[in-house]
Amino acid sequence: MNPILISDPTLRDGSHAIRHQLTIQQIDLYSKMVEDASVPILEVGHGNGLGASSLQLGESLVSDIDMLATCRTNLRNTKLGIHVIPGFATINRDLKSAIDIGVNVVRVASHCTEADITKRHIEYCRNRELDVYGVLMMSHMAPASVLVEEAMKMESYGAQGIIIMDSAGSYLPVNVKEKIKALVNSVAVPIGFHAHNNLGMAIANSLAAIEEGATMLDATMRGFGAGAGNAQLEILVAVLQQLGYKTGIDLYKLLDASDVAEKEFLKVPYVNSSSIVSGMAGVFSGFSKPVERIAKQYNLDPKDIYFELGRRKVVAGQEDLILEVAVSLSQLR
Known part of the structure; x- marks a missing residue:
């Protein structure tokens, strides 16, 4: 079985759940705990990504720079990641500053039919020798054939992997299987999946993705995230372990961290x-x-x-x- 690369956007997607009001103390605590649990990637920032703090989208309590600098201090083995949507994040102001702080992983995102806008950002990050992934958001809004076309564009720009997001939590496993299979069969780079739990399918959909060849999954502590939340990190890691997949994550330490995080700041989402x-x-x-x-x-x-x-x-x-x-x-x- 292929190892599964887990990216944890608790300190990014999770901020949607509390109107982007994560405190510096919460960010500091959480980044220390995921480092101790050997989570491979921690994604940090405003819910809509780097540079998105605004009156329209919601203002972050803590600036991008302060969030990233705090996590950078605490992370040694866990890679520091950011979510970048061109238009919200500029190259010269936002992206350059984040990279200078020490970001390791950049995920450049667009609406699922607009991969063209990611070209400059992906190429810039590759030139800076970072791990760069392309992200297709709201992927339920396009058929598999269109997702393949857009993914191939991102691959041609230099993306080292493609993640499709179920941004609305609308997928069922059959939908995931169809689209992941098409992508795995069409592009040479690894494929990932980002689940939301609006229909209670986040874990099932994540498993459906790896059954069709995806090797990257997103999940947040206690499912902390927008809407009904994301795939729950502790459950996902436990289920993957039961199935024989390797993640490199220390499950015991992750479970302990989830208890502390819920007590200290996590607002546990639920399906309503x-x-x-x-x-x-x-x-x-x-x-x-x-x-x-x-x-x-x-x-x-x-x-x-x-x-x-x-x-x-x-x-x-x-x-x-x-x-x-x-x-x-x-x-x-």
Whole structure:
């Protein structure tokens, strides 16, 4: 069996769950614990990635630079990773500063049909001799053939692996198998999968991905993340160990760390009616907080907002359309 490379975005995707208000003390504590548990990669930053802290997307309590510098001090064997969406993160301001701090892994992301925008960022990071991966977000919105085309673009730019994200938590294992199989058979670089748990399928979908040849998986402590959360790291590592896969992670230390993290700062996500509808509608999991807030403000059922957002094919970065949809639904009522 191939070893499985685990990347932990608890200090990135997890920040969606608490409106990007992770404190420097929490970041310091968590990075020390994952280093001790030998987690291969720790991804750090605003929920939408490097340079994304803003009024529209939510302002981080701690700056990118301070988050990364704190983790860099604590990480020796665990690699320090960042999520980069061109447009939010600039090369000269954001990316250069992060690399100068000592980032090891850069994951350059785009909407699943817009890989062209990642070219400059991927090439820059490869020239700086970093580990560079391409990420296709909201991958449920494109058929396997289109994902293959976009992945091949990222590979041609120099990406050393391709990760597809189930950003809306809408996949079932059969969907994962189809798309991962197509990618594994079409590109030469490793393939990874990033699960969300809106339909309660995050672990099952992660296993479906490796059954079809994926060798990289994302997971967060206690599932801490946007919407109903991500694949739960401790469960995923335990199940992989039971199945005979190697991750290099010390499960006992990971379990101890999860108990401490939950006590100290993790808000444990769960599957509720809104997250189920979000998954069914194919709406970005990070929209859960603003949808709930705006639905309450306009006395609307958040389920109606989700389905309308899904009908309009709204994606991350279009948070302003949540309000537009709410106003429209309110007027119809």
